[in-house]
Amino acid sequence: MSIIYFLIGCSVLLALVFLGAFFWAQHDGQHDDLYTPSVRILLDDKPAEEAEK
Numbered sequence: 627m628s629i630i631y632f633l634i635g636c637s638v639l640l641a642l643v644f645l646g647a648f649f650w651a652q653h654d655g656q657h658d659d660l661y662t663p664s665v666r667i668l669l670d671d672k673p674a675e676e677a678e679k
Contacts, residue, residue: 651657
């Protein structure tokens with residue numbers, strides 16, 4: 627029965643780590659640009675010879 631308490635504690639700790647990472651990403655501005663990813667597929671890539679230079 628003590629293993630259940632250990633696993634519950636580990637899962638709560640892991641959930642808090644992920645929640646902290648989410649709030650850190652929000653504070654850091656990672657999700658500020660919502661427009662560019664939706665149109666990135668429409669933008670042309672550079673030709674191979676220009677990319678090598």
